[in-house]
Amino acid sequence: MSAEAPDPDAAKRYAALAAAVAWTSALDTLEAAVEAAEAFLDNPVAHMSSGPVAPAAVTRMDWLPPALEGHIPASAVARARILADKQASIARRLAEARQDVQRQLQAVSSVPGIGESRPAVYLDVTG
Numbered sequence: 001m002s003a004e005a006p007d008p009d010a011a012k013r014y015a016a017l018a019a020a021v022a023w024t025s026a027l028d029t030l031e032a033a034v035e036a037a038e039a040f041l042d043n044p045v046a047h048m049s050s051g052p053v054a055p056a057a058v059t060r061m062d063w064l065p066p067a068l069e070g071h072i073p074a075s076a077v078a079r080a081r082i083l084a085d086k087q088a089s090i091a092r093r094l095a096e097a098r099q100d101v102q103r104q105l106q107a108v109s110s111v112p113g114i115g116e117s118r119p120a121v122y123l124d125v126t127g
Contacts, residue, residue, distance in 0.1 A: 020073045026066045027079055033063075034083065037090045041097060 039046065072080055 019070050022068055023076045034086045041093050
């Protein structure tokens with residue numbers, strides 16, 4: 001029997017592959033969040049009908065960034081840049097939508113009687 005010598009570069013290739021998988025997974029999650037936010041902005045009442053706009057994992061408020069070791073692989077750089085641009089665009093749209101809702105709430109609250117309980121009014125028709 002002959003024993004093959006271990007491949008000294010195998011560990012490096014494995015680490016590179018593991019990093020690529022981890023970065024791909026992180027980018028997938030971030031892209032899903034951007035798509036969910038975009039879907040919400042396009043149709044804010046959609047979540048009130050048949051089901052949630054986004055998977056539960058994307059809408060969780062306790063999300064933590066993944067622990068990624070090393071630099072982003074070269075194969076994922078273009079995808080990450082595109083994602084960063086989309087995130088910035090969605091962040092601007094969300095800020096604009098928030099400001100629009102604030103303006104609408106201020107307009108509604110400035111109308112007298114809206115949201116206030118009215119006192120009872122009785123009319124004496126016999127006397």
